[in-house]
Amino acid sequence: MHAPQHTRLDAAVAPLVERLATPALFIDLDAVDHNIAAIVGRCGGGQRWRPHVKTIKQAALLERLFAAGVRACKCATLDELRMVLETASSTGTRGVDVLVAYPLHPGALEAAIRLAQVHPSVRVSFLADSPEHARALQGASDGERRWPLFLDVDTGMHRTGTFAARWAAQIRDLAAHLKGFEIVGLHGYEGHLGWDQRAEAAAGYDALCELARRLGDAGVTIAEICTSGSHTYAAALDHAGLAGGPWHHTVSPGTLVLSDRRCGPAIAELGLLQAALVATRVISRDGVRRITVDAGSKAIAPDCPAPTCEVVGWPELFPQTPSEEHLPLDLGGLAPPALGRLLWLVPQHVCTTVNLYRVALLVRDHAVVGESPIASGHHPWLT
Ligand SMILES: Cc1ncc(COP(=O)(O)O)c(C=O)c1O
Incomplete structure (x- = not known):
């Protein structure tokens, strides 16, 4: 994993971007394996995990x-x-x-x-x-x-x-x-x-x-x-x-497998990587101080107050309070990214984010290598 993560994710998504619906959940398998190894090590071989x-x-x-x-x-x-x-x-x-x-x-x-x-x-x-x-x-x-x-x-x-x-x-x-x-x-x-x-x-x-x-x-x-x-x-x-x-x-600990913005001390102790990212698109720009992306509270960290996420590679973009399908971002003086531009979001809380998706796209190195069904949602009947 030598290239920056968003560079690898951009490369992975490039051949698929025309048919990619956003918001979409991506899981970086290299980061998952890295995090698991770090926790297993901290737990003395994993027997205590x-x-x-x-x-x-x-x-x-x-x-x-x-x-x-x-x-x-x-x-x-x-x-x-x-x-x-x-x-x-x-x-x-x-x-x-x-x-x-x-x-x-x-x-x-x-x-x-x-x-x-x-x-x-x-x-x-x-x-x-x-x-x-x-x-x-x-x-x-x-x-x-x-x-x-x-x-x-x-x-x-x-x-x-x-x-x-x-x-x-x-x-x-x-x-x-x-x-x-x-x-x-x-x-x-x-x-x-x-x-x-x-x-x-x-x-x-x-x-x-x-x-x-x-x-x-x-x-x-x-x-x-x-x-x-x-x-x-x-x-x-x-x-x-x-x-x-x-x-x-x-x-x-379960959150640490994927990590999120709330895991600060554990990230510092274990050197964890963010493994779950939401791909989102710019859907609106006011041309002055705000863009809006398609990752509202039905796409990322629905249980968290603003900011519900961080934009990878764009630290100046500041997430405001979302509505269900919209997330306004304060530009912080930046030139706005183009309409339709894909951005990567790290959730504040990953557990409630994963639960919003039916399928995640799995990335290894620079490529999407699979689709992963998610055991999300509730059924009315016991079987
Ligand atoms: C009973 C129980 N055990 C373990 C965990 C895992 O904690 P974390 O999400 O902080 O990894 C949770 C999280 O809600 C929990 O409810």
Whole structure:
């Protein structure tokens, strides 16, 4: 990867530009492989990495993780679970281990189990939000085997999970009577914390370690503690208690595979590259101080306030508040790019950007090498 990225992307798109619809999502596979290698290295060979696949949502990118030796991952939706199971089977990858890190309702659990049964070589674990949720799930388990279960611990985000003290108080009764599941792990996601909030993060990790010990005393062996996304993985990897227990500790950054504008500290620590870019065209110019491109809130970072992106190679162009299909850019004194000119945007938040597209175009070196379906959108029926 010696040429600047936008030069390679321009070369890749040149033969296709006449028929390219914009906005379009491009994934730079060289950058993906670079990022995966950097994270695997930081996680000591990848054994401590359980990436969340909600960011990539694409079999082609999961294959890159498998190629780098990553076998564990987590997902939130049943479409993501299906993608993991089918990719493990189609590539013949052994030892794949996926945690459904979302509190499924019993009907969704039944559907997930049906999927998992079609792919018995993949280890599928589920998440219990609370003792009552665990009990509610029992009836939905197929009864044939005991599915691995992680207890979701609320370490301060107050989104899902139950406080450590409540899990500890109820564990003997729960473990003694729980049918269809085996408690194997703790899940504590501290997505409310930023890179520098190490003291707050450590308090949560201490609570997880203490809970794992108390469960051990109660006869429930915790084999894995899974924490942390892209903004706190470093604090978790450096926490002596998590690393030093009888359990296996994993972190689950997913955003870092593609990176985005919000990943600043991780980019600096790991030398990450931006791997997901939106191609957009200039559709309007006022001839004075503004151009508008076709990448509004339905094309890039819909959950973020302005600026929702950065224009590669044009640092002066400043994104204003978008409408659905329009993104006005302040020219910052520049001569405006021509109408129809293609520009490359780096999203502020890549996960919600990828989710807006049905297909991404894959770039390797200077060429588009494939189309990659994305497990985006929601269906009304469980299958
Ligand atoms: C439970 C859980 N784990 C891991 C992650 C991955 O975090 P990130 O997107 O910061 O990589 C998320 C992100 O929302 C999450 O909800």
